[in-house]
Amino acid sequence: MKDVIILGIESSCDETSCAVVKNGREVLSNVIHSQIKIHEEYGGVVPEIASRCHTEIINQIVKQALKEAQISLETIDAIAVTQGPGLVGALLVGVSYAKALSFATQKPLLAVNHIAGHIAANFLTHQNLEPPFLCLIISGGHTHLVNVKSYHTYEILGKTRDDAIGEAFDKVARVIGLGYPGGPKIDQMANAGSPSIKLPITHLDGFDFTFSGIKTAVINLNHKTPDLDKPDLCASFEKAVTEMLIFNIKKAIQTYPTDKIVLAGGVSRNSYIRNEIDKMANELKIQAYYPEPILCTDNAAMIAGQGYYDYIAGKRADLHLNAVPNLKIGE
Ligand code: KG4
Ligand code: ZN
Numbered sequence: 001m002k003d004v005i006i007l008g009i010e011s012s013c014d015e016t017s018c019a020v021v022k023n024g025r026e027v028l029s030n031v032i033h034s035q036i037k038i039h040e041e042y043g044g045v046v047p048e049i050a051s052r053c054h055t056e057i058i059n060q061i062v063k064q065a066l067k068e069a070q071i072s073l074e075t076i077d078a079i080a081v082t083q084g085p086g087l088v089g090a091l092l093v094g095v096s097y098a099k100a101l102s103f104a105t106q107k108p109l110l111a112v113n114h115i116a117g118h119i120a121a122n123f124l125t126h127q128n129l130e131p132p133f134l135c136l137i138i139s140g141g142h143t144h145l146v147n148v149k150s151y152h153t154y155e156i157l158g159k160t161r162d163d164a165i166g167e168a169f170d171k172v173a174r175v176i177g178l179g180y181p182g183g184p185k186i187d188q189m190a191n192a193g194s195p196s197i198k199l200p201i202t203h204l205d206g207f208d209f210t211f212s213g214i215k216t217a218v219i220n221l222n223h224k225t226p227d228l229d230k231p232d233l234c235a236s237f238e239k240a241v242t243e244m245l246i247f248n249i250k251k252a253i254q255t256y257p258t259d260k261i262v263l264a265g266g267v268s269r270n271s272y273i274r275n276e277i278d279k280m281a282n283e284l285k286i287q288a289y290y291p292e293p294i295l296c297t298d299n300a301a302m303i304a305g306q307g308y309y310d311y312i313a314g315k316r317a318d319l320h321l322n323a324v325p326n327l328k329i330g331e
Contacts, residue, residue, distance in 0.1 A: 008304025011094030012086025017300035018062040020069035024308030029068035030301040051089035080307025083111040084327030091323035110307040111317035115329040118264040120306035121291035139265030140166035151309035154330030158207025168211040193231025195239035238272045266297040
């Protein structure tokens with residue numbers, strides 16, 4: 001069968017990224033330009049600045065991705081772009097660029113759901129992984145427990161009722177003075193601490209999550225006891241949120257038996273979470289999967305990867321494509 005080469009474009013938040021992926025499994029290039037340094041001084045992503053930065057650099061990133069993949073625009077089969085969810089202005093830069101490129105090259109346009117992209121990152125890392133499986137997507141914007149039935153069929157079992165888990169990581173890091181983005185900093189600092197501080201763990205009915213309670217508890221604790229050991233606080237926070245994640249995964253496996261638990265999204269880079277999920281998988285005699293670290297956080301290879309499955313399923317977008325900031329998956 002002829003190889004299918006997809007060019008992916010991602011601009012949903014603060015990474016401008018372009019990638020070239022072969023057959024949904026092989027990354028030929030994945031150029032990621034992070035705006036972290038720019039947003040750092042504001043303590044979080046400033047949407048207007050993000051859009052402007054995407055506009056300034058996107059053309060250069062696309063050219064670089066083609067160059068690194070040693071592929072010409074004529075050779076690609078289709079252009080995949082993140083349609084949503086994400087920041088509307090940021091998404092529009094990628095969507096407008098992809099539409100213009102599709103029009104100029106007469107190559108098909110594919111609209112990819114960002115969350116589906118996060119899941120597809122696993123197909124780039126694990127060549128033999130195929131649906132069905134249970135997937136936990138934990139990122140800065142999302143916390144979803146999903147029954148992935150096929151490359152296009154998703155049943156949402158649970159999601160966060162308030163903050164996304166990554167938001168909680170970032171907020172906790174900010175109040176204890178670790179800066180933005182907080183997830184990697186908490187991950188690092190927790191290694192030097194022990195989980196000795198008791199924090200509230202909330203279990204809801206069904207498979208939904210809530211992280212606002214623990215976030216507020218850490219903020220209050222830090223306010224009342226500013227000399228609290230920071231590494232211990234980070235370790236205790238990680239332990240508590242991980243317990244909440246694992247509780248729901250175990251509950252879901254009882255109702256939806258599976259031999260594969262797949263993690264995705266920026267927070268799945270967390271070393272403590274990976275460790276604990278591995279332990280759980282061992283105990284349940286199932287297999288745990290994670291994307292390689294660079295494919296956990298936002299990148300265009302995951303968009304091109306999902307784009308491949310959309311392409312071979314015959315899905316196509318047209319030049320009326322618009323960004324959808326609150327685009328849902330599986331609903
Ligand atoms: O998937 P992603 O790049 O963006 C969204 O789609 O939201 O995820 C970004 C999130 C941020 O909240 C960041 O703090 C978190 O992923 N993150 C981590 C780690 N690396 C990134 N959280 C915990 N531990 C990490 N090592
Ligand atoms: Zn993301």
